[in-house]
């Protein structure tokens with residue numbers, strides 16, 4: 001049997017980027033031989049094994065053929081006769097279709113190295129169109145390598161467009177899609193993921209609610225960039241620049257969905273877009289089965305981001321309601337993430353990227369003021385049940401009034 005490094009490890013070494021996980025392909029071996037060498041089989045779908053010591057993935061060279069819709073609709077063929085070139089041709093991008101032996105000899109039948117130099121994300125063969133997930137993967141690689149100057153080859157974008165129009169994207173499972181979306185959002189230029197999906201028509205299929213924001217104007221006084229789609233991309237970019245976690249990035253992407261529902265006669269104003277957007281945010285959350293923390297934060301940011309911006313003008317009673325809605329007493333971290341998302345929203349506007357955001361500290365101070373209300377003295381005064389709840393609320397309101405007066 002012959003063993004080669006493949007995929008990302010080869011690509012990233014040639015790019016001079018640190019390699020995190022290594023994928024291997026094994027040519028000329030059978031499952032029985034692998035098991036005899038102590039490799040552990042993973043999953044039932046593909047002939048993939050884990051190395052007994054390193055835990056890295058070793059896949060038997062295989063060919064694939066599409067036999068139906070979706071990912072289940074694949075038949076593969078793995079046997080010792082399958083060559084390295086046959087295995088490489090089933091891969092998505094030329095830069096991912098190179099292999100390297102233990103002497104660092106490169107096998108590059110589809111010119112991945114040439115495309116690395118040309119900074120092009122190009123499909124290997126027309127079989128690219130057989131797995132719609134590749135549309136998301138290419139967009140994710142575009143986000144990851146944008147800083148290095150990579151773009152999607154025009155003919156690959158065209159294939160992605162055909163795939164998007166074919167209805168195949170709808171066959172993707174929420175789990176597979178979310179894995180790509182979440183990884184793409186954590187890249188340095190997540191806005192590029194959305195831009196590429198939009199350029200090939202996939203955004204309209206996957207997240208029509210986000211796609212609808214492009215072409216929708218906002219008031220230039222608050223939004224010099226005017227376009228709501230452009231604003232959303234900038235907010236996402238700010239979130240990445242500030243190294244925000246996934247939940248914040250997800251909330252940033254979805255925070256203004258309600259603006260896509262505003263009747264044109266009302267443009268560029270978007271009255272109550274915060275509330276109107278909630279059903280759309282919920283729909284996107286559920287479509288991809290986003291994790292609970294992402295779902296919750298997106299809903300809360302959608303509903304309350306304008307409160308965040310107006311923090312300094314809010315009445316103490318409104319501040320209190322905001323803090324209660326976030327259950328800031330038990331979930332202080334989530335409130336921090338809300339503040340972060342609001343700040344990214346404020347900075348994700350043309351020419352305002354460096355603005356200060358005093359609302360952030362003001363909101364933190366308010367949360368601290370409300371949290372310092374002690375329950376023990378109220379218990380000692382004999383408050384119980386709902387009355388105790390009311391008493392705590394009264395004390396918190398008092399604390400917030402004092403906080404606002406002194407701020």
Ligand code: ATP
Pocket residue numbers: 006007008009021023090091092093096097131133134137
């Ligand atoms: P990363 O750095 O994100 O791990 P990677 O290129 O190694 O990037 P993996 O998901 O680890 O990506 O996949 C390893 C290799 O398997 C890819 O480089 C590619 O050659 C191939 N591959 C993975 N998923 C697909 C797919 N859906 N269609 C075609 N080829 C794929």
Ligand code: MG
Pocket residue numbers: 007008009021022023
């Ligand atoms: Mg990999």
